[in-house]
Amino acid sequence: MSLEHEQHEQQAPLxxxxxxxxxxxxxxxxxxxxxxxxxxxxxxxxxxxxxxxRGIGPMRNPGMGAIFLNANRGKKSxxxxxxxxxxxxxxxxxxxxxxxxxxxxxxxxxxxLGLDWEVLRELNPRLIxxxxxxxxxxxxxxxxxxxxxxxxxxxxxxxxxxxxNIGTPHYAPFALADRMTGLSAVNNVLAALVGRTRSGKGxxxxxxxxxxxxxxxxxxxxxxxxxIPALGPTGYARHLSRYRKPYxxxxxxxxxxxxxxxxxxxxxxxxxRRDLLEQDPELATIxxxxxxIDELYGLVERELSHLDTRSAVALLESIDAPxxxxxxxxxxxxxxxxxxxxxxxxQQHPSEGxxxxxxxxxxxxxxxxxxxxxxPRLGQHTLALLAELGYGTEEIxxxxxxxxxxxxx
Numbered sequence: 001m002s003l004e005h006e007q008h009e010q011q012a013p014l015x016x017x018x019x020x021x022x023x024x025x026x027x028x029x030x031x032x033x034x035x036x037x038x039x040x041x042x043x044x045x046x047x048x049x050x051x052x053x054r055g056i057g058p059m060r061n062p063g064m065g066a067i068f069l070n071a072n073r074g075k076k077s078x079x080x081x082x083x084x085x086x087x088x089x090x091x092x093x094x095x096x097x098x099x100x101x102x103x104x105x106x107x108x109x110x111x112x113l114g115l116d117w118e119v120l121r122e123l124n125p126r127l128i129x130x131x132x133x134x135x136x137x138x139x140x141x142x143x144x145x146x147x148x149x150x151x152x153x154x155x156x157x158x159x160x161x162x163x164x165n166i167g168t169p170h171y172a173p174f175a176l177a178d179r180m181t182g183l184s185a186v187n188n189v190l191a192a193l194v195g196r197t198r199s200g201k202g203x204x205x206x207x208x209x210x211x212x213x214x215x216x217x218x219x220x221x222x223x224x225x226x227x228i229p230a231l232g233p234t235g236y237a238r239h240l241s242r243y244r245k246p247y248x249x250x251x252x253x254x255x256x257x258x259x260x261x262x263x264x265x266x267x268x269x270x271x272x273r274r275d276l277l278e279q280d281p282e283l284a285t286i287x288x289x290x291x292x293i294d295e296l297y298g299l300v301e302r303e304l305s306h307l308d309t310r311s312a313v314a315l316l317e318s319i320d321a322p323x324x325x326x327x328x329x330x331x332x333x334x335x336x337x338x339x340x341x342x343x344x345x346x347q348q349h350p351s352e353g354x355x356x357x358x359x360x361x362x363x364x365x366x367x368x369x370x371x372x373x374x375x376p377r378l379g380q381h382t383l384a385l386l387a388e389l390g391y392g393t394e395e396i397x398x399x400x401x402x403x404x405x406x407x408x409x
Contacts, residue, residue: 011367012039017193019043019100020091021075022115024051026148026175027209028104028132029071031182035100035189036074037360037372043098043385044075045091047082048406050378060352063378069355074373076381079406082113086404091115093389096124100189104132107206108143117204127202128192132185136208146209151177155213160221163240181212237290243297246326252309253326256316258300264289266319271303349374382407 017040021032029044029051036042044051050063057066078094081087095101101120103110110116110131117129134146152158152171162169185207192203220239224232238244246253258267261284268274282288289296304312309325316323327335333356338344347357357372382405386396399405 012370014038014040017041017099018097019102020045020095020098022091022101022103022105023132024104025053025178026067026071027178027182028102028185029053029182030179031132031185031189032075032102033071033073034182034186034360037369039370040100042075043094043381044072044077044376045082045094046077046079046378048079048403050079054378064352064375069349069352069375070358072375073357075376076385077376077379077408078382078385079379080382081404081406082115084402084404086399086402088114090386090389090391090399090405092120092123094385095120095127097389098124098127099193100128100130102130102132102185102189106133106143106145107131107137121202121204125202126196126200128189128196129202129204130185130189130192130207131205132181132207132209134208135210136206141210148175148177148209151181151209151213154210156217156221157213160217160235160240177209177213180216181207181209184212238293241293241297243294243301247301247304247312249304249307249309249312254304254309254312254316254323255326256300256304256321256323258296258316258321261286263319263321264296267300267321270315270319347372347374351377377408379406380408 014035017035019032019035019040019042021028021042021044023029023032023044024046032042032044051068051072053071054063054065054068056068059065080090082091103115105113107116120127120129134144134151135141149171153169155177157176158169158171161172185205188205188207192205196202220236221234223234223236224230225234246255258264264283265277268277277283283292283296307315313323313325332338333344335344341359343359343361345357345359347355349355360369360372383396386399386405391399396405400407
């Protein structure tokens with residue numbers, strides 16, 4: 001690492017914050033990678049077999065799959081077998097040096113491992129202890145396992161998607177609940193770190209998938225049930241319209257948001273149907289349009305189906321309506337805007353060669369964030385960290401011989 005790069009990292013907003021990361025798969029790693037992007041030192045504690053997602057997707061080397069590379073950048077990897085006394089003791093020694101401890105096991109499992117809040121706060125009273133798991137404590141679902149698909153369905157999102165668009169419930173084709181819950185965890189950890197600067201005390205935080213995603217769904221769709229007694233049913237009509245979708249053109253698809261009074265007036269003018277407003281004043285108000293949104297979105301679908309994509313985009317841009325041609329993931333790789341802004345770039349990974357790098361999505365104009373680091377090999381930093389924690393050479397060799405810890409290579 002160059003001196004310039006090292007100084008740049010020291011200027012990052014979370015420089016000097018140590019995060020012990022006992023998370024795996026997607027939700028927790030996404031959260032801790034975000035903390036790493038802000039400059040935190042994130043130490044990923046893995047079991048001897050490694051994080052499950054190391055084996056998912058194409059890879060050049062064993063244990064370095066595509067999803068792992070994209071969810072664990074900038075972290076250090078140590079391997080402690082927490083089923084052994086020596087492995088657990090090494091973790092506890094590490095936790096004593098930490099600012100934040102993140103996990104995504106269920107609380108019952110953490111208690112069995114002797115890693116619950118009551119134990120760790122005695123060891124480190126300033127620790128921010130953040131758990132990410134399925135369901136809040138105290139309810140009948142508390143002990144249930146949870147994965148993204150389960151939470152999408154349980155929170156109402158899958159039902160809303162099916163009712164609104166195609167009639168058949170379906171999951172979002174990416175880990176929506178994992179990502180949203182991970183971002184919520186980041187927000188809570190950052191707030192707790194700010195709070196600690198005033199109180200000097202750590203705290204325990206539960207960030208749960210079911211409650212996070214139910215909150216997301218209910219914000220828009222609580223509707224009439226916001227009031228007691230209810231003023232109407234749940235469900236936001238515009239979001240549930242079966243015509244709220246990309247519209248087919250003669251050679252592709254466009255995504256458009258005709259929303260305000262001005263948008264609709266200009267759209268009716270552009271298609272030569274100002275008479276619809278004159279005959280039906282209800283369409284001039286957002287309240288009236290919301291009640292008849294299927295009718296209006298159906299009109300948009302029919303009008304755009306006669307145009308090619310270029311002409312449809314030009315028409316909608318002429319009335320200042322937000323519009324873009326629909327993109328595939330493959331098309332995003334060559335998207336001119338993403339390339340120009342550096343959102344999609346390249347890195348030279350020490351063991352994996354050239355890899356694509358996806359930016360965090362925010363730009364810091366003064367003291368910009370350091371470039372993202374590399375995803376680590378399994379146990380890449382075990383030996384260096386043990387030495388930092390005060391283990392001697394003979395102790396480290398004994399730990400390795402007993403398989404309580406594992407080092408790369």
